[in-house]
Amino acid sequence: MKKNIAVLPGDGIGPEVAKGAVEILGAIGERYGHKFTFRYGQIGGSAIDRHGNPLPDETLALCRQSDAILLGAVGGPKWDQNPPEYRPEQGLLKIRKELNLYANMRPINYYASLLESSPLKKEIIEETDFLIVRELTGGLYFGKPSERTYRDGMEAAVDTLYYEREEVKRIMKLAFELASTRNQKVTSVDKANVLESSRMWREVAEEVAKDYPEVTLEHMLVDNAAMQLIKNPRQFDTIVTENMFGDILSDEASVLTGSLGMLPSASLSESGLHLYEPIHGSAPDIAGRNKANPIAMILSSASMLRHSFGLEEEADTVEQAVRSILDSGRRTADLAGSGIPYSTSEMVEAIKEEI
Amino acid sequence: MKKNIAVLPGDGIGPEVAKGAVEILGAIGERYGHKFTFRYGQIGGSAIDRHGNPLPDETLALCRQSDAILLGAVGGPKWDQNPPEYRPEQGLLKIRKELNLYANMRPINYYASLLESSPLKKEIIEETDFLIVRELTGGLYFGKPSERTYRDGMEAAVDTLYYEREEVKRIMKLAFELASTRNQKVTSVDKANVLESSRMWREVAEEVAKDYPEVTLEHMLVDNAAMQLIKNPRQFDTIVTENMFGDILSDEASVLTGSLGMLPSASLSESGLHLYEPIHGSAPDIAGRNKANPIAMILSSASMLRHSFGLEEEADTVEQAVRSILDSGRRTADLAGSGIPYSTSEMVEAIKEEI
Numbered sequence: 091m092k093k094n095i096a097v098l099p100g101d102g103i104g105p106e107v108a109k110g111a112v113e114i115l116g117a118i119g120e121r122y123g124h125k126f127t128f129r130y131g132q133i134g135g136s137a138i139d140r141h142g143n144p145l146p147d148e149t150l151a152l153c154r155q156s157d158a159i160l161l162g163a164v165g166g167p168k169w170d171q172n173p174p175e176y177r178p179e180q181g182l183l184k185i186r187k188e189l190n191l192y193a194n195m196r197p198i199n200y201y202a203s204l205l206e207s208s209p210l211k212k213e214i215i216e217e218t219d220f221l222i223v224r225e226l227t228g229g230l231y232f233g234k235p236s237e238r239t240y241r242d243g244m245e246a247a248v249d250t251l252y253y254e255r256e257e258v259k260r261i262m263k264l265a266f267e268l269a270s271t272r273n274q275k276v277t278s279v280d281k282a283n284v285l286e287s288s289r290m291w292r293e294v295a296e297e298v299a300k301d302y303p304e305v306t307l308e309h310m311l312v313d314n315a316a317m318q319l320i321k322n323p324r325q326f327d328t329i330v331t332e333n334m335f336g337d338i339l340s341d342e343a344s345v346l347t348g349s350l351g352m353l354p355s356a357s358l359s360e361s362g363l364h365l366y367e368p369i370h371g372s373a374p375d376i377a378g379r380n381k382a383n384p385i386a387m388i389l390s391s392a393s394m395l396r397h398s399f400g401l402e403e404e405a406d407t408v409e410q411a412v413r414s415i416l417d418s419g420r421r422t423a424d425l426a427g428s429g430i431p432y433s434t435s436e437m438v439e440a441i442k443e444e445i
Numbered sequence: 446m447k448k449n450i451a452v453l454p455g456d457g458i459g460p461e462v463a464k465g466a467v468e469i470l471g472a473i474g475e476r477y478g479h480k481f482t483f484r485y486g487q488i489g490g491s492a493i494d495r496h497g498n499p500l501p502d503e504t505l506a507l508c509r510q511s512d513a514i515l516l517g518a519v520g521g522p523k524w525d526q527n528p529p530e531y532r533p534e535q536g537l538l539k540i541r542k543e544l545n546l547y548a549n550m551r552p553i554n555y556y557a558s559l560l561e562s563s564p565l566k567k568e569i570i571e572e573t574d575f576l577i578v579r580e581l582t583g584g585l586y587f588g589k590p591s592e593r594t595y596r597d598g599m600e601a602a603v604d605t606l607y608y609e610r611e612e613v614k615r616i617m618k619l620a621f622e623l624a625s626t627r628n629q630k631v632t633s634v635d636k637a638n639v640l641e642s643s644r645m646w647r648e649v650a651e652e653v654a655k656d657y658p659e660v661t662l663e664h665m666l667v668d669n670a671a672m673q674l675i676k677n678p679r680q681f682d683t684i685v686t687e688n689m690f691g692d693i694l695s696d697e698a699s700v701l702t703g704s705l706g707m708l709p710s711a712s713l714s715e716s717g718l719h720l721y722e723p724i725h726g727s728a729p730d731i732a733g734r735n736k737a738n739p740i741a742m743i744l745s746s747a748s749m750l751r752h753s754f755g756l757e758e759e760a761d762t763v764e765q766a767v768r769s770i771l772d773s774g775r776r777t778a779d780l781a782g783s784g785i786p787y788s789t790s791e792m793v794e795a796i797k798e799e800i
């Protein structure tokens with residue numbers, strides 16, 4: 091199989107972990123006889139520095155000519171004081187919108203070997219395994235107006251939470267499809283006791299549920315969901331929610347298992363051009379020091395093998411390799427506790443050897 | 446001292462816990478020679494049933510003639526299918542808006558004696574003690590438009606996140622005032638990398654901070670805050686945030702210590718007429734069974750004694766009584782584990798005896 095992969099390393103630890111993923115994919119290509127071609131593009135702060143634009147047209151064109159996209163991470167204190175359009179995050183928001191990456195999927199799995207790293211008690215977190223499906227191209231993130239207003243000497247600011255019914259339907263269907271391949275339960279999270287958009291969200295959920303009689307639908311208010319994630323994370327199978335709630339809840343969920351540095355995500359489009367990135371950020375504090383945990387990025391590339399290229403066995407091989415390295419006790423600094431930490435490159439090397 | 450207290454028991458376990466608080470206040474009145482007059486009003490589902498209105502004018506008038514308001518809880522499955530205007534929560538939203546209760550304060554304290562009830566590991570949760578200051582009368586909750594739109598056969602829904610600069614200033618000042626009496630640190634939570642309202646929020650925070658040189662200001666993105674609350678709750682002193690973020694984060698925070706049934710809240714106005722209510726909801730599943738934990742409601746009334754009436758000693762007495770009952774191992778069903786639970790009325794009786 092021949093595939094073109096766009097690699098957008100981004101900022102902070104992005105380049106280090108992206109390099110790791112590329113090496114692993116190279117090893118997979120060698121072992122299974124695939125030809126992966128990696129082409130690099132700029133995004134985020136580094137793109138602002140070189141092109142004055144967090145998402146240059148060249149990058150977008152590169153992505154459109156590729157079969158899948160691997161993204162490291164964007165952002166850092168260097169650009170925090172920039173005006174809104176010149177912030178690294180704008181690159182991320184723009185690529186989502188331009189490529190219509192409407193669904194962000196974040197699986198939250200517990201790793202038995204990482205139990206000590208979880209802030210939660212063992213009996214709460216054990217066996218947790220759920221998926222958050224976050225709407226990624228609508229809601230408060232993109233609604234207009236989003237601006238400052240001045241009237242009678244009074245300043246105000248407004249943002250707009252806007253959803254078309256069809257947008258909600260699209261993400262809801264995906265959530266039910268995914269739940270069908272999992273434990274047959276969808277938890278739709280909204281704030282229907284306050285927001286009109288949430289009431290529409292709930293209606294659409296009920297409507298779509300009719301086509302999936304084998305899947306149980308449950309509605310949960312977002313404030314309650316924020317509690318339930320901590321009190322009893324095992325109750326969840328597939329959570330589906332709008333953009334802002336999804337941002338908050340998926341970050342909350344990502345620390346439950348103590349494995350933030352290990353969690354991949356996939357952002358899906360209808361066109362088939364998908365983007366894969368770790369859940370963690372650019373971690374400027376440890377950037378360039380060969381300390382970052384490359385596993386989230388490596389698992390993101392495994393997710394790419396499976397979902398974009400249909401390479402099940404190859405994806406399994408990567409995931410197995412990661413699991414056996416962890417079982418053997420090898421850890422990067424984020425998870426090493428009082429043990430001796432592996433560097434980023436040592437970790438990549440170890441996983442490569444397993445493959 | 447003579448005071449008129451409006452008691453709005455509401456729905457579910459509301460009446461049971463409100464009754465408990467009234468008894469405790471009665472005992473305090475007797476011991477310290479105050480005359481508290483309790484006058485009852487309807488709110489929520491029970492008000493819909495009797496008056497066809499979740500906040501009847503009589504209730505509002507009663508509140509306006511009182512020195513402080515005690516609220517139980519509202520809501521229940523019975524009214525969940527009602528049209529938006531006839532839902533119990535509307536009573537809550539309306540009373541906040543009508544009485545200009547712009548600031549909700551939720552202290553999150555860890556109780557050494559309840560450590561086992563926390564979902565978090567001991568070393569994470571120990572010594573946690575922070576305050577969430579949530580803006581309560583603005584943002585997505587009240588912005589217009591909040592409606593369904595139909596255009597070219599396409600249905601959509603819109604909600605509006607709107608803040609005036611002065612509204613932000615008011616809550617920010619309060620947060621800094623409160624932080625001054627605590628550990629001198631304000632964490633202002635926003636989503637300034639996406640929302641214009643958050644960028645204004647951040648500007649106002651910087652501006653107000655100048656008047657409080659002894660208080661440290663830190664900005665945190667809401668998604669990161671949702672993580673940090675779990676990873677390291679001890680880092681917080683005073684958190685200030687807008688209405689919807691506050692709703693989500695304060696509910697998340699309320700389960701960290703394992704003492705949801707014990708957490709009071711106060712909603713403050715500029716006029717001096719404040720409202721006190723437990724953080725927990727109406728818990729319809731255990732309503733009417735004399736099982737509910739009355740402590741959150743009782744501590745809310747202690748907060749009333751302190752903040753509305755300036756009765757420091759009396760408030761301390763109530764809080765001390767609660768603490769010694771807990772230290773002696775007495776628990777209601779929510780916290781009893783495998784022990785024998787106290788009923789609501791037994792718990793109230795025990796606390797009363799301490800007083």
Ligand SMILES: CC(C)[C@H](C(=O)O)[C@@H](O)C(=O)O
Nearest residue numbers: 165179182183337638639668
């Ligand atoms: C960087 C930021 C704009 C982004 C978001 O809020 O979507 C990030 O938090 C994420 O979750 O991918």
Ligand SMILES: CC(C)[C@H](C(=O)O)[C@@H](O)C(=O)O
Nearest residue numbers: 283284313534535537538692
């Ligand atoms: C009942 C609901 C409208 C309310 C809110 O969202 O403010 C509740 O969750 C709260 O936090 O008091």
